[in-house]
Amino acid sequence: MKIAMIGTGYVGLVTGACLAKIGHRIICVDRDNAKIETLKRGEIPIYEPGLSELVTKSVAKGKLEFTTDLAEAVQAADVIFIAVGTPQADDGRSDLTQVEGAAKQIAKAANGSKTIVVKSTVPVGTGRRVGRILGKHGDDHEFEVASNPEFLREGAAIEDFMHPDRIVIGTQTEAGAKTMRAIYAPFDNGTLPFVMTSLETSELTKYAANAFLATKVAFINEMANLCDATGADVTELARGIGLDERIGKHFLQPGPGYGGSCFPKDTLALTIQAQEADTPTRVVESVVLSNSHHIRRLGKKIADFCADSWGVDRKLPLLGKRIAVLGLAFKAETDDIRSAASTVIIPLLIKQGAEVIGYDPQAAEAAAEQVPFLQTTKNMDEALDGADAVVVLTEWQVIRDVDWNRAKHKLASPVVVDMRNLYDPHTMAAAGIHYASMGRPLIEPDLTPSPKLVSVG
Template structure:
């Protein structure tokens, strides 16, 4: 089948490359000429494990190409996916201007029956508006609009596309359903569950999924705070409740709060929709407030671990992206925590395996190191903000020698209190007791 992806950001590029790998002919369209030129040079604009290889393989096979010219890409397509950004506006609602502009651009060039697919995360009713825009601009066009929300986790997106938990297809049009089933047929043969539903239901499903996961993250963070006060271990609590099949183990890792391109934006958009229809989401609004407060409290935790003052002290920081295996800095906890530490008088020396290029655009007056050990010499404390694998296997003897004091604040719980005590550290983590060298608890 012939497929066009409008937008070559995270969703469009990953989905386009994966559809090509399933055997379809895919052309990715973007108005950003510089980005398209980079893709022509085999330069991938985002960091996602495995993406460079899958793009190169399918370009070489002739199934994947890139252009800025929608007029040449849209005609004769079986399906056109809208994969543009929907960032939050100042009032919190999703900015749909890019979606509507894409719809207008598609409308002018339609030939033959085409399914226009909203892949972007959009509020309920967006598909209706896209259909109205196309119908107004091209009354003779033969098309249907479907919703096919993405559920790609950054850092694991290729596997999530190729081995999804489910595929949600929102349309009541029989022809559109047939086209979508043909597109996903290779995954259907692998017995991937397909949820066929209405367009509006598909649109709300994506928001509901992310809001629920954000709630799980926030819930376990609050349980972690209780654990610290009563001497319990939040990781054991997570396992104890996660093994309940009704709850599940995923997204029950205590930490510094959620961030990224989806949870903050989608919870905000969902609350906006809920208010508009007169059904405020009290739980989701509480989750948003608690997550904002979480980041402030994590900064306070660092200051307390450093003796209640970080004036003039150097803090070595490992990781600034919102999660490992991505260079994405959108709503990363570091964007709140590090400025708060700087306001309290700390000098920040940081390293991230992939995120420093993006981080430099958002974080100021940071000393950037060339590797993990580069943040440590003479630092008063070591702070772990992102759980990159390379931080899990540090030479702890070297770390202790490099630091001014053997103090580690681990906001991702990648080490155990017992091993850190044996290694001679004062070790602060999340939802667990603090230990000093030899295992003495504070």
């Protein structure tokens, strides 16, 4: 099937490349000429494991191409996906300017009947809104409008697309549903659930899924904080509740709060739409507040633990200290720093007088541009050299694999605050490191000097 993908951001590029992989002919459209020229050269503007290779192979097979000419792409396609950005507006709502603009351009360019698929994450009612725009500007052409939300995790997007838990499709007619089933026919193996529903239900499903996952993240972080206060262990607590099939073990790993391009934006947009519908989502509202409070309180946790480890007063202990932050992206396997904990916590440390150097294998440059006074490096040893304390914010494998028996010798002071619970507290204590994590009891470090080797003979 010939498909036009309007938007070559994260969702559009991944979706376009994966649809090409399963046999469709895809033309990706973007008004950013520089981005299109970059893609034509085989350069990928975002970091996503496996995406570069997938795009290269699809282009070589003639299944994927890039253009700035929306009209040409629309006229050549049977189906047009709208995968443009829906950024958070100043009032917290999703800004639909790009979605509406794309719909208007599609209508004006159409040379016959088309199926329009809204892939962007949008509030309930957007599909109907797109339909009205198409009808107003479409020269009496017939348009089928469908909703097909994405459920792609950054860092595992290709795997998620090629091996989905379910495919959610919202349509208005049987013809629209038939077209959408045809697009995803390679996945229709008789066991994968296809959730065929209305536009409204499809749109709300995306928001509801993200809100529920965000709720689990906020919940386990609150439990971790309570464990810190009571001496309980959140790792054992998470296992104890996660073995209940009604709860499940996923998303019960404490951390520095949720971030990225989806959870913060989507939870807030959902609460606003619910308020406007006079059906406030009190649980989700509390999740938004809980996550914001959690991230900010970590600045104090870091300062207090450093003060106690250094044996100094808790009043401005970070003044003049060098703090190494390991991990700047909101999660591993991505270069995305949108709403990342690092963009909140690092300014709090700098405000307390700390000199902060951040390490991240992919997000260092983006973080340096967004966070004033932050020094960054792609060399972890450079970050660790002379650091008075280390703060771990992202669960990159290279950070998990740090040998602290070796790395501690680079530090001015052996203090590690781990917001991802990557290391075993007993192992860190045995290495002579003052170590704090999320919701796990503190263990006093072994500060006994290592015995000196004496040469005999």
